[in-house]
Amino acid sequence: MTLRLHNTLTGTKDVFEPLEAGRVRMYTCGPTVWNFAHVGNLRAFLFYDLVRRHLRVSGYRVTHVMNLTDIDDRILDQAMHAGTTIADFVQPYAAAFFEDMDSLRFERAEHYPRATEHIPEMVDMISTLIEQDNAYVADGDVYFRITSFPKYGALSHLDRAGLKAGARVATDKYDKESVSDFALWKKAHPEDEKLGAAWDAPFGRGRPGWHIECSAMSKRYLGDTLDIHAGGVDLMFPHHENEIAQSEAANHKTFARVWLHSEFLSDATGEKMSKxxxxxxxxxxxxxxxxxxxxxxxxxxxxAHYRARVRLSNEALHAAGEQVRRLREFADRVRRTAPAQRDDAQLAEKTEQVRTGYREALDDDLNLPQGMGLVFDLVREANTALDAERMGPQNKAVLEALLDEVDAHLDVLRADEPGLAEEVERLIAEREDARKARDFARADQIREDLKRRGIALEDSKDGVRWRRLIEGARS
RNA sequence: GGCCACGUAGCCAAGUGGUAAGGCAGAGGUCUGCAAAACCUCCAUCCCCAGUUCGAUUCUGGGCGUGGCCUCCA
Structure with a gap:
């Protein structure tokens, strides 16, 4: 099994090999906490989650850093309007971010550094860049000098000419040597003091520019060279390009060996969703x-694959809900069915086939959608075998192992409410008595009552089962 | 204007130089006290045109369409 990942730097799927055997250093661009994360943001974050899970499945020890940007122009504006400090303004959104992460079952990263807590690291790096003439001070602001970094543009494949053509920004706003030079440090304004957004630095009091935090914090937690750096495609330019320039100019080392970029989520109209x-x-x-x-x-x-654009729609979300339901139903059925005497050779072969295919799909640039196609194919065949009571002990074990492997990525199968309400069991027993007495009216009424409370009952030859209805699938 | 993606059934979507996974929705059926679940059957010549090839949805060129980046943005 070799893992191949699509590296933006090379434009091809390359065999992944970390710098240090068995260990992966990964940095991913996290949220700017000026508002609630939208689903598009979450898609990117969930993509990071998939990467890290698959790396771990593949046997790597992963050190994953995801930053929280808690200072930028938008935050400053909003905090000003709200009449608070940036720290106070940001707090509820940072909390909401972690709540969202939890409800979507993101696996926690090892570090969630915040920009405002790493000002000294940024100041150090900026000082180095100034000393080396990679940066200059202009009227209290500090800019990175792009002409000092010839490789600039390698990631996004933009050349200087293209940049100039696209530079439609108000260029006279700052004292920059070149329009494409970007800010490392912004001079403090009087309002910034009230917002708690100004820090001392050798080159003058101010606040950090956007890009420098990632360079400084990734260095602090992961060192000069990262194995993987990931983010949404819109971050490719200029953010990631700037990170490379800063980090490589300052450290004289390759910044990130593999760059992963996830595509957008579009809204119902097909346009990119953005705050x-x-x-x-x-x-x-x-x-x-x-x-x-x-x-x-x-x-x-x-x-959909992470490099494909996806359109958010109720119908697609409903379909996803059904798929989750079907998987859970199946996993549950396998678990609770007593195995038959003998194993079914055909089922065994199919399971093994799907298991291999699933791994290969994930190893091929994390093609989970393709892997799921195989899994659902197996679900059907295995259900048939279960209907015919052909699932033997070995079949069952392998099926369960496969489901575990799949859930290592998906994480939608495990239940989060282990202790089943005793009341439900009691009502089921009561309904069973009613059924035996052929009092179907009473039996149906109990089933209806439970359904209204979000619990579905199913009669099968192995007894009555109950399950929680997925929100929205209630009818 | 520059650079770059994408266009597969009603919807979402994977994929391959040799006549297209999977899911949702829909139709019919089996099972069942009814229902649910499950299973079975049905449901696409892959935007258009030209070229390369024995053969293209898959490669090349052109066209049309959609979208992204070039500016804060996952």
């Missing part, structure tokens, strides 16, 4: 609309 454009949907919105967070998780990581 600044206004029309965006948060996880809270979707949950309020009746979608299960795990259906959303499934939709975002398993419905």
């Amino acid at each position: 600044s454009a206004g029309g965006f949907t948060t996880l809270r919105n979707l949950v309020a609309a009746g979608h299960d967070p795990l259906a959303i998780r499934f939709f975002l990581i398993a419905n």
